Amino acid sequence: MPDDTGHVLGRLQIGWPVADSGGASPVDEFCADLRRRWRASGRDLAGVAREVRISRAQLYAVLNGEIKRPPDFETLVRPLIRACGGTDAELAEWRRRHEVLVAVHVELRRQRVAPREAARPGAAEPRTSPPAQLPANVEVFVGRASELSALDAVTTRVVTITGTAGVGKTALAVHWAHRASSGFADGQLYVNLRGFDGNNEAVDPADAIRGFLDAFGVEPQRVPANRDAQAALYRSLSASRRMLVILDNARDADQVRPLLAGGPAVHTVITSRNRLTSLVAEIGAHPLILGLPDQAEATELLNSRIGAPSHDEDATGAIVAACGRLPLALCLVAARIRQTRFPLATLAAELRRPGTDALDEIQAVFSWSYSALSPSAARMLRLLGLTAGADIATEAVAALTGVSFQEAHKTLRELTDASVLTEHTPGRFELHDPLRTYAGELARETDSEEDRRAALTRLLDHYTYTAHEADRVLNPTRAPIPMALDASAEGARPIALDTKSALVWLGTERAALMSALHQAREAGLDRHAWQLGWALDTFLFEQHHWQDEGTAWAIALAAATALMDRSAAAHAHRFLGVVAGRLERFGEAHAHMSRAAEMCRAAGDLPGQAETEFVLSYVRWLQQDRNQALAHAERSLELWAQLDHPNWEGKASNAVGLYHSAMGAHRQALPYYERAVALQQQAGDRANETVARDGLGQAYHHLGYHEAAVDQYEHGLRLARALADPILEAQLTSHLGDTYEAVGDASSAQECWEKAHKMLVNAGHPQASDVARKLQVTDPR
Numbered sequence: 001m002p003d004d005t006g007h008v009l010g011r012l013q014i015g016w017p018v019a020d021s022g023g024a025s026p027v028d029e030f031c032a033d034l035r036r037r038w039r040a041s042g043r044d045l046a047g048v049a050r051e052v053r054i055s056r057a058q059l060y061a062v063l064n065g066e067i068k069r070p071p072d073f074e075t076l077v078r079p080l081i082r083a084c085g086g087t088d089a090e091l092a093e094w095r096r097r098h099e100v101l102v103a104v105h106v107e108l109r110r111q112r113v114a115p116r117e118a119a120r121p122g123a124a125e126p127r128t129s130p131p132a133q134l135p136a137n138v139e140v141f142v143g144r145a146s147e148l149s150a151l152d153a154v155t156t157r158v159v160t161i162t163g164t165a166g167v168g169k170t171a172l173a174v175h176w177a178h179r180a181s182s183g184f185a186d187g188q189l190y191v192n193l194r195g196f197d198g199n200n201e202a203v204d205p206a207d208a209i210r211g212f213l214d215a216f217g218v219e220p221q222r223v224p225a226n227r228d229a230q231a232a233l234y235r236s237l238s239a240s241r242r243m244l245v246i247l248d249n250a251r252d253a254d255q256v257r258p259l260l261a262g263g264p265a266v267h268t269v270i271t272s273r274n275r276l277t278s279l280v281a282e283i284g285a286h287p288l289i290l291g292l293p294d295q296a297e298a299t300e301l302l303n304s305r306i307g308a309p310s311h312d313e314d315a316t317g318a319i320v321a322a323c324g325r326l327p328l329a330l331c332l333v334a335a336r337i338r339q340t341r342f343p344l345a346t347l348a349a350e351l352r353r354p355g356t357d358a359l360d361e362i363q364a365v366f367s368w369s370y371s372a373l374s375p376s377a378a379r380m381l382r383l384l385g386l387t388a389g390a391d392i393a394t395e396a397v398a399a400l401t402g403v404s405f406q407e408a409h410k411t412l413r414e415l416t417d418a419s420v421l422t423e424h425t426p427g428r429f430e431l432h433d434p435l436r437t438y439a440g441e442l443a444r445e446t447d448s449e450e451d452r453r454a455a456l457t458r459l460l461d462h463y464t465y466t467a468h469e470a471d472r473v474l475n476p477t478r479a480p481i482p483m484a485l486d487a488s489a490e491g492a493r494p495i496a497l498d499t500k501s502a503l504v505w506l507g508t509e510r511a512a513l514m515s516a517l518h519q520a521r522e523a524g525l526d527r528h529a530w531q532l533g534w535a536l537d538t539f540l541f542e543q544h545h546w547q548d549e550g551t552a553w554a555i556a557l558a559a560a561t562a563l564m565d566r567s568a569a570a571h572a573h574r575f576l577g578v579v580a581g582r583l584e585r586f587g588e589a590h591a592h593m594s595r596a597a598e599m600c601r602a603a604g605d606l607p608g609q610a611e612t613e614f615v616l617s618y619v620r621w622l623q624q625d626r627n628q629a630l631a632h633a634e635r636s637l638e639l640w641a642q643l644d645h646p647n648w649e650g651k652a653s654n655a656v657g658l659y660h661s662a663m664g665a666h667r668q669a670l671p672y673y674e675r676a677v678a679l680q681q682q683a684g685d686r687a688n689e690t691v692a693r694d695g696l697g698q699a700y701h702h703l704g705y706h707e708a709a710v711d712q713y714e715h716g717l718r719l720a721r722a723l724a725d726p727i728l729e730a731q732l733t734s735h736l737g738d739t740y741e742a743v744g745d746a747s748s749a750q751e752c753w754e755k756a757h758k759m760l761v762n763a764g765h766p767q768a769s770d771v772a773r774k775l776q777v778t779d780p781r
Contacts, residue, residue, distance in 0.1 A: 031064070159270065243263070550576065581618070647680065654688070687719075720732055
């Protein structure tokens with residue numbers, strides 16, 4: 001189904017779980033708890049079965065533990081708990097348990113199936129290969145022999161490496177991790193927690209955990225919505241693995257605690273400027289305090305970075321002393337020596353000036369590196385100091401500086417050669433925190449406010465327009481963005497994307513995009529903040545990044561308020577209501593929906609009222625208030641009919657049909673689906689016509705009108721192919737396979753599912769795993 005707020009409705013999946021092969025004790029335990037709940041309620045089984053809308057035999061099969069997959073939450077667990085007198089708080093707890101159960105079950109099934117699939121001739125490589133997230137190893141690593149030996153000898157599960165900025169904590173941790181990686185057969189996880197990045201908030205532990213779940217290959221739709229449940233799932237998945245986890249640049253112990261895996265074979269290394277003493281006291285973490293290298297090691301580091309030992313020991317010693325033996329400063333000086341080929345004595349004399357202290361001298365090293373850069377590289381460095389993301393891609397740097405990709409690539413090479421930037425993965429660059437601060441100060445001193453704002457505008461245009469393009473590709477049935485985009489700034493260079501590249505780009509840039517959202521709001525670039533928040537919604541919803549989705553809309557709401565745009569603010573309230581509803585914060589959801597309705601009434605915005613009713617129907621559905629959900633959808637349909645807006649009227653009619661179908665009233669759904677098809681034909685919206693035909697086909701299928709169902713699916717497939725929309729085409733193809741299966745044509749059903757599965761895999765879409773279960777194969781993404 002739709003669009004603008006309504007694309008969520010089209011993702012409601014109502015179905016009965018099919019028994020899997022093999023046992024799964026967590027499922028048995030969950031079903032046993034359900035059975036105890038039913039017995040304690042004293043309810044008649046037949047009466048409960050009628051409320052749950054399944055047969056008594058099916059319900060008993062679940063309660064008696066005769067299924068091997070987690071029972072569907074929406075169609076069985078929630079109604080059963082309600083029927084047995086469960087409160088909202090109890091229901092929320094059952095949801096948390098169910099989310100963890102589903103994810104654990106997926107992992108257990110992966111462990112059983114992956115070896116078989118890997119052995120199958122022609123099988124695609126499973127997505128469940130061990131994570132390997134370590135950054136690139138240090139090219140030249142010298143010294144630190146005693147620290148490396150200490151890390152080798154540690155027997156505790158947690159090690160803390162602490163010390164001052166620039167002393168080489170990350171380099172040591174990453175170098176040792178690469179050296180020791182063969183001892184951790186189940187992979188390595190890494191996250192930069194950005195605890196001391198002045199331009200960013202530190203990473204939320206929940207966001208780090210979500211990244212780890214993605215690395216484990218947990219399907220987005222199987223990731224629990226609740227953050228505590230996500231943490232529990234992370235601990236469960238890591239419990240039996242032999243893994244190495246690097247938590248880099250931690251702010252404090254509170255940021256780290258949720259990320260500590262419980263498994264006895266998981267080794268965690270934490271780096272921080274703080275001592276993290278409480279971790280030593282509480283869990284027995286082994287502390288490794290990293291001091292400055294001694295004179296010999298510092299000299300060896302300088303010589304190794306220069307490429308050959310110097311015969312001028314006095315000059316070398318003077319440079320090492322001027323750098324305070326700080327590895328970051330030594331690497332910068334070595335880069336300048338390589339570039340200029342000046343005698344070491346000349347550089348030592350320039351660096352060592354009377355009346356300077358160690359901090360002044362290290363600042364002078366930064367100045368040296370900066371002054372040795374070409375004008376274009378110096379400008380790029382200054383502008384990079386203004387960015388909020390932890391790292392940045394070449395395309396984004398080109399937009400920031402307003403130059404071509406080729407020129408940006410060339411200049412970035414100059415900065416990496418000078419050891420100012422690090423290319424931690426191909427095409428992505430990060431700036432060490434002290435250098436970021438230095439570069440930002442230089443920008444504010446050197447570049448005019450106009451130039452700095454123009455650079456930030458180009459970068460935000462790059463992110464916003466590319467994200468908007470990605471959204472249009474991923475969700476072509478969505479209504480146009482209400483706050484229309486003007487022409488992008490010259491040099492912003494938005495990227496053209498297809499479905500697969502859109503998902504890859506959004507996945508890779510998600511953290512940078514969220515940082516850009518915050519920065520846009522803080523800089524007063526409120527149109528960018530609202531538009532970027534809108535553009536990220538489909539991706540964040542589809543990938544179950546619901547916390548980020550809520551954050552994005554909260555920023556968009558603040559931006560709309562600052563712009564005094566009541567319509568945009570109401571729109572943000574509606575989406576915040578949807579997010580809160582999915583997270584089962586229903587009081588918060590209704591508060592947002594009430595505010596949206598109030599704003600629309602005050603402005604005499606009848607379309608806004610109709611849309612609010614449309615969204616409120618979905619929130620009521622999430623609450624399991626089916627009658628109210630249907631009533632709000634019908635009210636939305638009435639309002640849109642008064643407005644002579646066939647496109648939105650068609651969406652609302654489709655929603656009414658969807659709710660009837662989801663409640664098993666397929667015959668009542670038919671006229672609404674048919675009306676939706678006719679209205680979308682009138683509006684010329686082939687995408688939403690396709691969605692309506694898919695719903696109509698499913699209604700016919702459930703009523704046993706299989707020939708009519710096939711006709712609707714085939715008509716929809718012609719439209720989807722004309723639209724070049726592989727996701728819609730895959731969904732229709734999968735449903736067509738269901739109908740072939742229903743009439744006993746197993747071969748055609750299998751062929752349809754294989755086609756649908758291939759299209760979804762090629763697009764990198766999370767629904768591939770749903771079709772994979774029909775094929776009883778492991779999703780190879």
